[in-house]
Amino acid sequence: MADEFSALCQTRTWVLVPHPSGVNIVGSKWVFKTKHKPDGSIDKHKARNHPGLKMLGIPLMFASYSGLCMLGFKSSKADTSLFIFSQGGIHIYMLVYVDDSVIASSSSAAVDKLVQALSDMFPIKDLGVLEYFLGLEASHNSGGMTFTQRKYALDLLHRVGMENCKSTSTPLAPTERLSRDTGGVSVSISAYRSSWKAVKHILRYVKGTLNTGLNFRKSSSMGISIFTDADWAGDVDDRRSTGGFAVFVGSNLVSWSAKKQPTASLSSTEAKYKALANGAAEAMFFNNTFYTRGGGISTIEMNRLELDLLFNLDFKLKVNLKTFGSYCSQLEFSADEFCKSKLVRQSYI
CATH class of the missing domain: 3.30.420 (Nucleotidyltransferase; domain 5)
Known part of the structure; x- marks a missing residue:
């Protein structure tokens, strides 16, 4: 909480003013969240202070936009959360999501210089090489990078009690044709069993693809x-x-x-x-x-x-x-x- 409050003061999230008469005070609340690593272990405990109307991130957002523009970045026309730097043969892509960011560049030295410049503007924490972002797990090798969703898939299987089920290599049988109930009448037992069997088949396919991911190569x-x-x-x-x-x-x-x-x-x-x-x-x-x-x-x-x-x-x-x-x-x-x-x-x- 102390670190969060210090960061809010440093970025001037609010301005202290006298209390006007006849005006209600908009309160705030602390929100606590436990963040986990891809293997399920605890990564860290986060505390966030949310003022009324949920406008906390607005000053920091505009400050971040202004700071990146000063450093030579341009906001992508297709995605306003993506900032692009391209000068002197160096290309940097920075994706901003709330208070998390991912940086990709053609130069490691340029990334280090950018992180240092941003730390001079805002209180940031360099988490190092990308490993986990928005539910995606990243693993690195000599050939490039692979993204998987193993933790998400395991959580899904655990929720329905199928973490120990047998796996299958296809998401649905080629001859399977499911239909919905349009008349509002009672569904036959055979039709219900057929639909539930198809759902379980999909979950068994999820079990068989826990380590399947997207490979990105140069x-x-x-x-x-x-x-x-x-x-x-x-x-x-x-x-x-x-x-x-x-x-x-x-x-x-x-x-x-x-x-x-x-x-x-x-x-x-x-x-x-x-x-x-x-x-x-x-x-x-x-x-x-x-x-x-x-x-x-x-x-x-x-x-x-x-x-x-x-x-x-x-x-x-x-x-x-x-x-x-x-x-x-x-x-x-x-x-x-x-x-x-x-x-x-x-x-x-």
Whole structure:
């Protein structure tokens, strides 16, 4: 509590003023939280003082923004919590989430200099190499970095009493087709058992993928590639399609989605175009994130197609299609994994 109060005073979170007559005083409260390490052990005990209306972080937020701008950082147009520094061949990306930050740079010396500059402005604590952030566990090796969610998965299994269950290699049987109860009548025992069996199958898949994660490796290319696909009319209740996409920066998977489309499609082509639009929009987000200084045009590769994309002021997507030379096999087609039941997991996960 003493450290928290000292930090609040140092950053001038409030200003003492005389109590005006006839005005109610807005109170505050202390919030205590125990933070755990990925292995479940206690990391530290945190104390936070929250004034009324939860405006505590506002002064520090503006101070942080102003301080980073003074150091030459620019806020990303695609994500206002991401700050980018690019000068003299040195690139630094700083992601700010409330009072936690992650820094990535092409120069270790530049990171040390940045941390020192920030410590001169604010009371900060350098936690060293990234190990745990927002539920993601990071492990480092000579080839790069791997992110997993082992602790989150174990907590989920413990909550339902399945931490000792047998594992399985697939999230759902390829022939499984579940439907919802639309009539409000009693559900048959067989239908209930079928649904519960499917849920337990998913949890058994979680148990079998505790150590599965995303590998990030140094890549010679920063090009953005997207793969999109759709399972046409796959929902047995409303016959809507499921669209999916996978976005790569270089050889690294950075974003993916598998989501039922909001409207029904009259053809598989229409369903695939909807999936293409969603994937292209996500790719443009990353284009604007990593290439803030450039224009809004990016060449993005897709399965057997090459797209030249441009969002105009009306947020309409102009797409020019032309044949893409290389063939993408079914096993290499990443987006197919997010739309249809598969027996084999892709190698990039």
